[in-house]
């Protein structure tokens with residue numbers, strides 16, 4: 074292998090074999106391989122295989138020259154990837170080049186667990202289908218429970234999930250597998266799921282249900298199955314399906330969204346755990362629990378409500394966010410501001426009150442943010458949101 078900066082190129086030894094003395098040839102081929110990649114391939118005591126019986130399966134990748142190769146079979150692809158990249162150092166941000174079916178096709182290493190580790194025979198590979206639809210992964214969320222203000226009930230109920238993600242093996246068939254977060258927009262549901270992943274040091278696989286509604290029939294269902302397949306490889310982990318109501322709408326409302334029944338069926342199959350899902354916790358999130366398809370809602374063994382912040386919580390959200398302002402804040406009565414923002418969600422406070430005030434002060438070329446800017450943005454928010462605030466749309 075040649076290392077050109079951060080780009081890796083690979084070369085495979087070409088070995089000619091004759092039928093006679095296959096064993097000798099395989100052994101010498103292995104020696105060549107070990108020698109050529111000495112600095113990357115771990116020494117092994119394994120003896121060479123004498124005979125390998127093969128059954129034609131097909132290609133691990135398909136696609137024309139003008140399109141991205143697609144993984145046809147994740148198991149076969151994994152084997153193919155382990156073979157060609159065995160022993161190579163995987164570092165986030167680097168590239169791996171295919172040198173067999175699609176010579177020089179580059180794969181960007183989006184993430185690797187643990188950081189900077191050697192690809193080996195037990196390494197799992199996850200290939201996002203394409204940049205738009207592939208699931209994204211967050212191995213390490215930086216959000217902590219200290220960042221989430223309030224939501225005491227969610228904290229209490231999530232203790233069990235925490236325990237499960239840390240020690241899935243002790244739960245057996247009694248695992249808390251499907252949990253629903255519901256409540257008004259901007260109350261911290263996504264934050265909370267990320268904090269949970271952070272606390273338990275497990276990856277979180279986020280998926281927006283709206284993105285599953287694709288152009289092609291079967292596309293969304295395929296993505297759901299793929300998501301669970303990936304999750305199984307990474308377990309213990311959290312699957313976080315945001316905006317669940319977009320696909321799992323009660324049949325009474327489905328005309329609004331078109332036919333999403335195949336996606337719902339795929340989701341039901343996975344949530345039922347027809348295929349074993351040890352160590353996976355599915356968290357669904359919605360603002361509209363009452364519009365969910367009862368079959369889907371029924372699969373969630375626990376429903377956790379997120380509520381709008383009370384006055385003390387609003388004050389805490391204001392204080393913690395003002396501390397991160399790039400300009401100094403002068404003479405702000407946070408208690409008064411908390412009272413004035415009654416009925417607003419955490420997001421409303423951060424995005425519509427605090428951010429707007431800061432931006433206005435910056436536009437006015439001020440070198441500090443005064444209470445007047447904050448009062449003005451509260452007043453503006455009340456006018457623009459009348460008669461119904463975003464948070465109050467929750468039913």
Ligand SMILES: Nc1ncnc2c1ncn2[C@@H]1O[C@H](COP(=O)(O)OP(=O)(O)OP(=O)(O)O)[C@@H](O)[C@H]1O
Pocket residue numbers: 220221222223224256257258259260261262263264265315359360379390418419420421423
């Ligand atoms: N409980 C909270 N504590 C601190 N900040 C909060 C809280 N709730 C909301 N926020 C602020 O609002 C932002 C949005 O929160 P989040 O995305 O978690 O809301 P959500 O409940 O998932 O909303 P949606 O239902 O629209 O998906 C956060 O990034 C944070 O700045």
Ligand SMILES: [Mg+2]
Pocket residue numbers: 262263264315358
């Ligand atoms: Mg959210």
